[in-house]
Amino acid sequence: MVDLSLPQYSQLPFAGNSVYIPNVGNRGIIVASSGADYYAWDAADPNHIPSACSTLKNNDLEATCGCEDQNTYSLITGQILGNNQLPCSLRNYRVEQSGNRLIISN
Numbered sequence: 001m002v003d004l005s006l007p008q009y010s011q012l013p014f015a016g017n018s019v020y021i022p023n024v025g026n027r028g029i030i031v032a033s034s035g036a037d038y039y040a041w042d043a044a045d046p047n048h049i050p051s052a053c054s055t056l057k058n059n060d061l062e063a064t065c066g067c068e069d070q071n072t073y074s075l076i077t078g079q080i081l082g083n084n085q086l087p088c089s090l091r092n093y094r095v096e097q098s099g100n101r102l103i104i105s106n
Contacts, residue, residue, distance in 0.1 A: 002031060002102040012038075018058040018075050027055040029093065029104065030063055032075035038095045040104045041078060045071055046088035056090075063090070 002009055002021070011017045015035025020043060022028040027044035041056075045065035048054035056063035056073070062081065064072045072081045078090035096103045 002104065004100045004102065016060050018060060018063075020058050025093070026050065026091075030056060030058045030075060031095070031102065031104070032058070032061055034061075034076055038097065038102055039075060039078075040093040040095045040102075041073075041075060042091040042093070044091075045073075046091060047071055047080075047086045 004013055009019055012019050012031060012033050015033055018030055018032035020028055020030050025042040030041045030043050032039045043056045044050055045054045045056055048065060048067055053067040054065055056065055058075065061075045062072055063075055064070050071084060073090050074081055078092055080086050093104050093106055
């Protein structure tokens with residue numbers, strides 16, 4: 001659960017922002033806001049075996065792995081960005097808003 005009234009999530013209600021939440025999912029979860037909707041994605045690059053470099057780092061509405069190929073994904077669609085043809089898109093989680101809280105589940 002994400003409480004949007006907490007300081008660490010204060011920018012999330014504004015369009016184009018995202019927040020990394022560690023210690024959940026495979027490598028953490030990234031929650032993003034389009035302004036109208038919220039999206040939650042597993043922070044593990046699905047096109048890499050889990051390693052130190054395969055955790056995605058969020059930057060606004062994109063997330064990039066730290067590995068040499070620097071796979072970059074949309075935090076709205078979960079699809080790979082650029083010319084890479086990779087087999088997997090990001091793993092998404094369901095997000096339900098209840099007042100000032102986001103309930104994230106699979």
